[in-house]
Amino acid sequence: MAYKDTMSAEAISALGGAVEELLHIGKGAPRTAEIDKVTGKAVYIDEYQRPGMLHGKILYSKHAHARISSINTDKAKALPGVRAVLTGYDVPDVRVGFLGDQTLLKRDVVRQYRDEVAAVAAITPEIAEEACRLIEVEYEPLPAVFDPLEAMKPDAPLVHEVDARGRPLRSNILPLPWKLTAGDVEKAKAESAYVVKDEASTTWINQCCMGTSGCVAEFDSNNNLTFVSLTNVVFGAKGRIASYLDNIGLKRKRIRVLNPVVGGSFGTKLDTDIYEFICIQLALQTRKPVKLQFSRDEEFFALPPRQAARFTIEQGCDKDGHLTFRKCEAILDNGAYTSWGATTPSVMMLPMSSMYRVPNVLFQATCVYTNNIYSQAMRGYGNPQAAFALETSMDHLAEVAGFDPADFRMINRNQPGDVTPMECKITTCPLDRCITAVREKIDWDQKRGKGNGRGVGMASLIHVAGGARIYMSDGTGIRIKVTENGELDVISGSTDQGQGSPTVMAQIIAEATGFMPEDVNMIFGDSALGLWDAGTHASRHTFVAGNAAVRAGAQVKQQILELAVQYIPKLVKSALKKQKRKNPDFVEPELDYSLIDSPEKMDIKNRFIFPKAEPDHPYFRMEARDVVRRGLHVGTGESKHVVAEVFWDPPTQMLNAEMKGNYSCTYAFGAAGVEVEVDKETGEVKILNLVSAHDVGRAVNPILVKGQVYGAAYQGVGMGLSERVQVVEGKVVNGNFRDYKILTAKDTFPVEAVIVEDPDPAGPYGAKGIGEPGLVPTAPAIANAVYDAVGVRILDLPITPEKVLAALKAKGE
Amino acid sequence: MKQEIQFVLNGEQVFADVDPQWTLLYLLRNVFGYTGAKKGCGVGECGACTVIVDGEATNSCLYPVLEVEGRHVTTIEGVAAPDGTLHPIQQAFIENNGVQCGYCTAGMIMSAKALLDQKPDPTEEEIRTAIAGNICRCTGYVQIVESIQMAAARMKQ
Incomplete structure (x- = not known):
C-alpha cells in the first residue's frame, strides 16, 4: 500500500508560513460558549425531561455464575405506578455487543454479578427501584473462574458454552487476532549485549465520570426512535441501535441520537451499553419516553472499567544502548462479555512497536473470558497499560546496561522521518525536547540515584494524534452557515464531552473564515443534523474536526469574497449616491475598483473584508455580514447563501492482516518526570513534583491544552498510586468514593504542564490531538521514581503502601 | 404526610x-x-x-x-447578579478553564463562594481544604484553584 503524503494543499495554505499573523489560534480564549455550566443552567441527562416520561431500573444478578431456575415478577407488576416489568423471556432473544456474546436480559445463565436479569419502568425512579426489589429470582450456582490464567486451562469452567452463532466453545480464550511481528526477535535476542525480562500488571480502573450514565428513549407513533444518549460516537451508537431494532423486527426505522450536556466521558461512552438497549426496550414496551440513569453504585459495578492487563515483557540492547528487540505477551481478563476492552491491544501495539527505535518486535495479546466484570475503553485506551510495562522495562534495561534512564531514552528516541515496525510514519517528533524539558525541570541530574528515600523517574509516550483509523472511515463532517447577522452556525457531526471543543472549534473556524470566535455557534451531537463522524475518541477531535473546519472555513471565506467582488462596488456606489442625494455638493471620490475585482485581492479578518493592497481603504473595507446580507437578498432570482459543508477523512490506512499500517496522520510524543518520597516505615509514596511535557503540534488554546494535560496527569497519578476497582470473586467491593480512591484537591503536589510546539503540517494550524497523552507516562514514571528512591520495582499497579512494604521486606529492609 | x-x-x-x-x-x-x-x-x-x-x-x-x-x-x-452578570468566581472559571465537563462546577463554585464570603484572601491550602469535598475528574484541580485565586484577587479590587 502506497503511503500518501498527509500534507494536504489546504493544510499548507492554512499554515501559510505566516504563523505570526494568526489572530485566534494560540490564544487563551475563554469558554464563554459553556457559560450555562457555571450558572447551573446546563441540561445534563439528570435534568432531561419529556412529557409522561417513565423511569427505568435494572435488577442485576446475585451470583458470578449461576443458572436461573425461576423468576417471579408478579409482585413487582402489582406495585402501583409500575408500567412494565421485563425479563429475558419478555424480550426477543437477540444478541448485542461487539462479539454478539450477550443479550439484554439474561434468560438461563448469569455469568457475572452485573448481569441484567430484569428491568422495570415506573412513574418514579423510587417505585422502579422498589419493584426491582420485589422480583424473585432463584439461582443454581455454577462453578466460576476469576483468574484469566486459570480460565485458560483446559479443565476450567466454561464462561460461555456456545458462541454468538450457537457453535459449541471448548475454551475461554477469545478468537481475536492480536499479534504483531517485525524482524527476528529470537535472533536479535541472541545477539543482544543485555536483555531483561519483567512481568507487569495493571488493574481495573473506574473512569469516575462525575455525571453518571443515563439515557432517554422515546418512540413516536411510527416507531421511529429518538434516543438521548451520552455517546461520544453518535453514528456508531445509531448503527448499533439500528441493527438491534432490525433484529427485533423494527426494520428501517428512523433513529435520531442526541447528546445532552455530558458530565465526563473518558472512554465510557464509546460502546452502546446494555442499559441503553434495555431503556429502548422499556420505551417500546410502554409506548412512553423512558429515562434510565445509573446511581453512583451502579456506575461502579455495572459500567465496564478500564481493561486490566498482565504483561510479560523482554527487551534487549547492544553495548551502545541501542534497543535490539522487544517481545511482549499480554493476557487480558476479558470478563464475561466483550466490549471495547478486548480491542485495547490494537492500541497497545503502538507503543509496543513504535515507542523508541526498536527494529525487532513481537507483541501478542490473549483475551480470556472469566466471570469477572467486563471492561471497555478509558482515556489512552490500552496505551497506559502497555506504557507501564514498557517504560518500567526501559528503566530496568538501562540499569542492566549501565545507562542513565534519561540518556537511554535519548539514545533510542524516535525521530522525524522514522517508519516504525508497525509501519507508522513519524512526521513531526520533538520527543527529544520533551525528555530534555522533563530532565531540566525535575532537576534530574541532581536528584537521581541518591537512593535516600527520594527519587526521580521518567517515562515517555507515543500516541495517535492525527485520527485513528479503526473503522473504514475515520472521517468527520462539518457544516458552516453564515447568517445575514454575521453569526456562524456550525453543525459538527461529532460530540463535545466537556474537553473544550466549542471553544477550540470556534477559534479554528474564526481563524479560517475571518470572523470572531464569539460569532461561532457550535452544535454537536445530533445524528439528524450532523454529517457522519467516527467519534470523539482517540484524541482525534481537534485534529480531524479541525481539519474539516479549516477546509469548510476556507470555502466560506471564498464564497464571501466572491460576493464581495460582485457587491462591494454596488454597496459603495449606492452609498455614494445616497450621500450625493443628501448633499448635492458632495464630490464622488475617484475609486480604483481594480483593488477588489477578484477574491484573491481581498481578505477577511475580524469580521471585515478589505483589499489586501489597502487594508484600511475608507470605502472598500466593509463588514462581511453586510456583503452576506446583500448576496442573500438580490431581488433577481440570483440570491446566494453562504454555506459550506466538508466531510474530511484523513489520508491514513487501516491496519492490515499483520496489524500494520499508518493508522494516524501524525503521532504525539511526550514525557513525564516525577519526584517522589517513599516512607520506608509506612510504604507511602508521596509525589513531590510532577512535570508533564507534551508535543501538541500547536496549542490552539494554551489554557485548554494545559487543562487536558493536568487532568490526564492527575488521572495517571490515580492509576499509579491509588485507583483500583477491587473485585473479589467477581464482585466489586469498593464501589463508592470512600473506598475507591480518586485524587481530591487536598492530594496536592506541584505539577507543571510543559507545552512543546512543533506545528505538524497535517494538523489544523499545526495542532495534534492531546486529549489522552497526559495520562499515559505518569504511572510508569512514578514506578521508576520509586525504584530510584528505595530500590524496589513495583510492577503491579497501583503502587500501594502494602506493596511497597512487602517489596522492601523481600529486599531485606 | x-x-x-x-x-x-x-x-x-x-x-x-x-x-x-x-x-x-x-x-x-x-x-x-x-x-x-x-x-x-x-x-x-x-x-x-x-x-x-x-x-x-x-x-x-x-x-x-x-x-x-x-x-x-x-x-x-x-450566584450571578440579577441582570445576569457573572460572579467573579463564575467569570474566572470560564476564563481559566476551571470548568470542563461542568458536572462538579456548581458545587465547586458554591464551596469556593462560601470560602471567599468568609475569607476574602485565602491561602492555596485554605482553598484546597474548602473544595476537598468536591471531586472533579476532569481538571486535576489546578485551574480550579487558580480560578478561585483569580476571583479572590479581582474581588479585592
Whole structure:
C-alpha cells in the first residue's frame, strides 16, 4: 500500500508560513460558549425531561455464575405506578455487543454479578427501584473462574458454552487476532549485549465520570426512535441501535441520537451499553419516553472499567544502548462479555512497536473470558497499560546496561522521518525536547540515584494524534452557515464531552473564515443534523474536526469574497449616491475598483473584508455580514447563501492482516518526570513534583491544552498510586468514593504542564490531538521514581503502601 | 404526610409542602427546578450537590428537608447578579478553564463562594481544604484553584 503524503494543499495554505499573523489560534480564549455550566443552567441527562416520561431500573444478578431456575415478577407488576416489568423471556432473544456474546436480559445463565436479569419502568425512579426489589429470582450456582490464567486451562469452567452463532466453545480464550511481528526477535535476542525480562500488571480502573450514565428513549407513533444518549460516537451508537431494532423486527426505522450536556466521558461512552438497549426496550414496551440513569453504585459495578492487563515483557540492547528487540505477551481478563476492552491491544501495539527505535518486535495479546466484570475503553485506551510495562522495562534495561534512564531514552528516541515496525510514519517528533524539558525541570541530574528515600523517574509516550483509523472511515463532517447577522452556525457531526471543543472549534473556524470566535455557534451531537463522524475518541477531535473546519472555513471565506467582488462596488456606489442625494455638493471620490475585482485581492479578518493592497481603504473595507446580507437578498432570482459543508477523512490506512499500517496522520510524543518520597516505615509514596511535557503540534488554546494535560496527569497519578476497582470473586467491593480512591484537591503536589510546539503540517494550524497523552507516562514514571528512591520495582499497579512494604521486606529492609 | 416549610431561597422568601423524608437536594431539583446542584453520589462523597445554607457550604443530598425551615439557602442559580452578570468566581472559571465537563462546577463554585464570603484572601491550602469535598475528574484541580485565586484577587479590587 502506497503511503500518501498527509500534507494536504489546504493544510499548507492554512499554515501559510505566516504563523505570526494568526489572530485566534494560540490564544487563551475563554469558554464563554459553556457559560450555562457555571450558572447551573446546563441540561445534563439528570435534568432531561419529556412529557409522561417513565423511569427505568435494572435488577442485576446475585451470583458470578449461576443458572436461573425461576423468576417471579408478579409482585413487582402489582406495585402501583409500575408500567412494565421485563425479563429475558419478555424480550426477543437477540444478541448485542461487539462479539454478539450477550443479550439484554439474561434468560438461563448469569455469568457475572452485573448481569441484567430484569428491568422495570415506573412513574418514579423510587417505585422502579422498589419493584426491582420485589422480583424473585432463584439461582443454581455454577462453578466460576476469576483468574484469566486459570480460565485458560483446559479443565476450567466454561464462561460461555456456545458462541454468538450457537457453535459449541471448548475454551475461554477469545478468537481475536492480536499479534504483531517485525524482524527476528529470537535472533536479535541472541545477539543482544543485555536483555531483561519483567512481568507487569495493571488493574481495573473506574473512569469516575462525575455525571453518571443515563439515557432517554422515546418512540413516536411510527416507531421511529429518538434516543438521548451520552455517546461520544453518535453514528456508531445509531448503527448499533439500528441493527438491534432490525433484529427485533423494527426494520428501517428512523433513529435520531442526541447528546445532552455530558458530565465526563473518558472512554465510557464509546460502546452502546446494555442499559441503553434495555431503556429502548422499556420505551417500546410502554409506548412512553423512558429515562434510565445509573446511581453512583451502579456506575461502579455495572459500567465496564478500564481493561486490566498482565504483561510479560523482554527487551534487549547492544553495548551502545541501542534497543535490539522487544517481545511482549499480554493476557487480558476479558470478563464475561466483550466490549471495547478486548480491542485495547490494537492500541497497545503502538507503543509496543513504535515507542523508541526498536527494529525487532513481537507483541501478542490473549483475551480470556472469566466471570469477572467486563471492561471497555478509558482515556489512552490500552496505551497506559502497555506504557507501564514498557517504560518500567526501559528503566530496568538501562540499569542492566549501565545507562542513565534519561540518556537511554535519548539514545533510542524516535525521530522525524522514522517508519516504525508497525509501519507508522513519524512526521513531526520533538520527543527529544520533551525528555530534555522533563530532565531540566525535575532537576534530574541532581536528584537521581541518591537512593535516600527520594527519587526521580521518567517515562515517555507515543500516541495517535492525527485520527485513528479503526473503522473504514475515520472521517468527520462539518457544516458552516453564515447568517445575514454575521453569526456562524456550525453543525459538527461529532460530540463535545466537556474537553473544550466549542471553544477550540470556534477559534479554528474564526481563524479560517475571518470572523470572531464569539460569532461561532457550535452544535454537536445530533445524528439528524450532523454529517457522519467516527467519534470523539482517540484524541482525534481537534485534529480531524479541525481539519474539516479549516477546509469548510476556507470555502466560506471564498464564497464571501466572491460576493464581495460582485457587491462591494454596488454597496459603495449606492452609498455614494445616497450621500450625493443628501448633499448635492458632495464630490464622488475617484475609486480604483481594480483593488477588489477578484477574491484573491481581498481578505477577511475580524469580521471585515478589505483589499489586501489597502487594508484600511475608507470605502472598500466593509463588514462581511453586510456583503452576506446583500448576496442573500438580490431581488433577481440570483440570491446566494453562504454555506459550506466538508466531510474530511484523513489520508491514513487501516491496519492490515499483520496489524500494520499508518493508522494516524501524525503521532504525539511526550514525557513525564516525577519526584517522589517513599516512607520506608509506612510504604507511602508521596509525589513531590510532577512535570508533564507534551508535543501538541500547536496549542490552539494554551489554557485548554494545559487543562487536558493536568487532568490526564492527575488521572495517571490515580492509576499509579491509588485507583483500583477491587473485585473479589467477581464482585466489586469498593464501589463508592470512600473506598475507591480518586485524587481530591487536598492530594496536592506541584505539577507543571510543559507545552512543546512543533506545528505538524497535517494538523489544523499545526495542532495534534492531546486529549489522552497526559495520562499515559505518569504511572510508569512514578514506578521508576520509586525504584530510584528505595530500590524496589513495583510492577503491579497501583503502587500501594502494602506493596511497597512487602517489596522492601523481600529486599531485606 | 407533607409539612409546610418556609425559608429564603436565593434571596426570596419561599414556601413548600415537603415530605419529611426528602433531602434539600430533592426539594431544590424537583420542586423549585433549581437543577444546578447535582446528585453525583447521593451519599455526601462527591460534593456535586453543594449549596450554601446560612453561609456554610453544605451537601444538600444529605440535608434533611425539614432542617431548612427559616434558613437562608443559596444555590448556583442565585450566584450571578440579577441582570445576569457573572460572579467573579463564575467569570474566572470560564476564563481559566476551571470548568470542563461542568458536572462538579456548581458545587465547586458554591464551596469556593462560601470560602471567599468568609475569607476574602485565602491561602492555596485554605482553598484546597474548602473544595476537598468536591471531586472533579476532569481538571486535576489546578485551574480550579487558580480560578478561585483569580476571583479572590479581582474581588479585592
